[in-house]
Amino acid sequence: MSMHEARSPKPTLELVAERAGVSRATVSRVVNGSERVKPAARRAVELAIRELNYVPNRAARSLAQGRTNSVALVVPENTAKFFADPYFAKVVQGVARYLAGTEFMLTLLLSTEADPAKTTRYLQGGNVDGALVLSHHADDRSYADLGNVLPMVYGGRTMSTDQKDIYVVDIDNIAAAKQATEVVIGQGRTKLATIAGPQDMGAGLDRLVGFKQAVQNAGLEPVAIEIGDFTPASGRRIMRQLLDANLAVDGLFAASAQMGFGALQALAEAGVKVPEDISVTSVDDDSFARSSTPPLTTIAQNPERQGEIMAELLIKRINGEQVPEWSIMDTKLVLRASH
Amino acid sequence: MSMHEARSPKPTLELVAERAGVSRATVSRVVNGSERVKPAARRAVELAIRELNYVPNRAARSLAQGRTNSVALVVPENTAKFFADPYFAKVVQGVARYLAGTEFMLTLLLSTEADPAKTTRYLQGGNVDGALVLSHHADDRSYADLGNVLPMVYGGRTMSTDQKDIYVVDIDNIAAAKQATEVVIGQGRTKLATIAGPQDMGAGLDRLVGFKQAVQNAGLEPVAIEIGDFTPASGRRIMRQLLDANLAVDGLFAASAQMGFGALQALAEAGVKVPEDISVTSVDDDSFARSSTPPLTTIAQNPERQGEIMAELLIKRINGEQVPEWSIMDTKLVLRASH
DNA sequence: CTGAAAGCGCTTACAG
DNA sequence: CTGAAAGCGCTTACAG
Known part of the structure; x- marks a missing residue:
């Protein structure tokens, strides 16, 4: 198209109908893939659409249908943390990939950004047909109530066990932490410590429980538990701090690969040999787990797949389909050099 | 609200009007902050809005106004790169911050994700009122043509210098690279190399030019130029590779802090002392610049502010205001330990 | 299989 | 300052 060519008016469904010699209803039907259209009519409409370069107006469609064809991904973390954590990137990727095959758009809501009330208002305001929530903290109770108004799916269990009708996609964090800790114990280590995750989140809580179970099963006592x-x-x-405290820790379970990575840095700085002097394992198989020195022995989850599943469940719920409340994903142990 | 309470129908503007005893037009006026409303009427409407917990329907508003109140941020990079680069995070943060004070929503378009045609279609489809584009490569020519259809603002200059009516927010990349290189030269180094950026992007191209200028001004010849x-x-x-080639390089300019960080890793692995054996500088003051060993001497830009400015310009253009085509932001030299 | 018509929830000249 | 009314571009029973 030349820059000087007069810009034609944005084609509407009506224009397409005229050109194809059918009613607007028929155009709408072919646009929406309805079966009840005679092949000849369908062809005429498709041609007109191509010739006019017609793209349906999203607002009009939303208004008429009473649905927005978009979903929100709410992440109650600040931008810096959101971008720094490979986990989020992977989940977003998975969500985006699933949504690409649907008519739905994704709106990202980093909710601490503005006031949380704004997020809630947005979600309530009929701007989206459903919401995915990640990294849910205990005090994000506001979202829980939204579950009555809007289909929602959580990535990682929520803290309120009383609530019904909440849908979550998660791994078995207790089992994962237990398995990672058992690897350390299997190396004959007895002075065990953990760097646990936030205790206002399911993953943080459960991974600590798993650590404790493994330690107890081995007839040991944790030497240190830090959050x-x-x-x-x-x-x-x-x-x-652990090093400074001189606890002679010889085994560490870090509740995230990122924390494991940081711990390994501190260990290197102090000249402590891994795994000779201390055996360390973690959960998450991300760039941190792979690029640490030495590379981390860790429990791999699949956050990209988790994102896909979350999106799939949400869309199904929006479409009124029945889906299971709990989807528990597999994990697997990845043995590397840190244990 | 009890979970068992019957869910009241979503309040509409009409309901608000009824309750406040005014017309829908009046409600619309107060919602949109029009001046021409008597205080008493305004109060009645505001009360009704609060009581009903009314939130305007976005689709209806868009349809009536002929604008969507949302803008796209298109980033022609894959998800992995997008999340890994602190620059993007900062720009997004800046954009989000500016937009928070407006009625506009942000839709993120990672455009290599699906087929690029889909992105173009989306942008053409009247789904957004304008677009911000980041990390523009030479072959992303498709976007250039969109400039005729949609207000756009670029972060970083585009490659097509012929095009008119393109709006960009950028730093003076030539000057930045030159200054960073001069720091190295100022240390008395004479065997200079650069790790340049992609040569299909303005920033990559210009920073290489700046390096060459500084080298030439000093009466030297580059020892190596790698992309x-x-x-x-x-x-x-x-x-x-540079190390393997045994070029005796004693000064390096890396066109990004991320590449500088990587170079420093390679240097450390090879047992080369920085800055004793080789002086290195870069552009970008991000987490990579700060956390490298040693910390990088670098040219700081302000991507968050860049994001803000980009958003501001775009919104102004959407509103029909006149804005400058070129906005060049300041940079500053940050001296640390690597030079 | 197809069309006429009502309706989705707003905004905005226009008239007063 | 305010309201009646038309209109934004679609979808969807309803009737045929």
Whole structure:
């Protein structure tokens, strides 16, 4: 198209109907893939659409249908943390991939960004047909109530066990942490510590439980239990403290690979040999797990697949289909050099 | 609200009007902040809105206004790269912050995700009122044509210098690279190499030009010019090659902090001392610049502010205001330990 | 299989 | 300052 060519008016369904010599209803039907259209009519409409370069107006369609064809992904974390955590990237990727095969658009809501009330208002305001929520903290109770108004699916279990009708896609965090800890114990280590995750989140809580179970099953006592926030910085800081405290820790379970990565940094800085002096394992198989020195022995989950499943369940719920409340995904142990 | 309470129908503007005892037009006026409403009427409407918990329907509003109140941020990179690069995170943050003070929503379009045609269709389809484009490559020519249909603002200059009516927010990449290189030269280094950025992007191209200028001004010849892709991995790989080639390089300018970080890793692995054996500088003051060993001497830009400005310009253009085509932002030299 | 018509929830000249 | 009314571009029973 030349830059000087007069810009033609944006083609509407009506224009398509005229050109194809059918009614607007028929155009609408072919656009929406209805069966009840005679092949000849369908062809005429399809041709007109191509010739006019017609694209349906989303707002008009939403208004008429009473649905927006978009869903929100709400992440109650700030932008910095959101971008720094490979887990989120993978989930977004999975969600995006699933949605690409549907008519739905994704709106990303980093909810601490503005006031949380704005997010809630947005979700209530009929701007989306459903919501995916990630990284749910105990105090994000506001979202729970939205479940009555809007189909929602959680990535990772919520803290309120009382609530019914909540849909979650998760791994068995207790089992994962237990397995990772058992690897350390299997190396004959007895002075075990953990850098646990936030205790206001299911994953943080459950991975600590798993650690404790493994330690107890081995007839041992934890030497130290410290709470981090899943970031490398917290892992490094806490490991440094552990070192300073002189507890002779010879085995560490970090509740996230990011924290494991940070811990490994602190260990290297202190000249402690891994795994000779201390055996360390974690959960998550991301770039941190793979690029740490040494690479982390860890429990791999599949956040991209998790994103896909979350999106799939949400769309099904929006379409009124029945889906299971709990979807528990497999994990697998990845043995590398840190244990 | 009890979970058993009957769910009241979603309040509409009409309901608000009834309850407030005014016409729908009046409600619309107060919702849209029109001046021409008597205080008493305004109060009645505001009360009704609060009581009903009314939130305007976005689709209806869009349809009536002929605008969507949303803008797209298109990033022609894959999800992995998008999340890995702190630059994008910052720009998004800036865009989001500016938009938070407006009625506009942000839709993120990672355009290599699906077929690029889908992105173009989406942008053409009247789904957004304008678009921000980041990380524009030479072959993303498709977007250029969209400029005739949709207000657009670029982060970083485009490659097509012929095009008119394109709006960009950028730094002076030539000057930045020149300054960073001059720091190295100022250390008395004479065997200079650069790890340049992609040569299909303005930033990659211009920073190489700046490097060459500085070298030439000093009466020197570059010892090596290698092209990376702005990632740490490429920096590391290329530095390794440079080392293997035995060129006795004693000064390096990396066109991004991420590549500088990677180069520093390779140097450390090879046991080369920085800055004793080789002086290195870069552009970008991000987490890579700060956390490398040693921390990078670098040219700081302000991507968050860039995002804000981009958003501001776009909204102004959408509103028909006149804005400058070129916005060049300041940079500043940050001296740390690598030079 | 197809069309006429009502309706989705807003906004906005227009008239007063 | 305010309201009646038309219109935004679709979809969807309903009737045929």
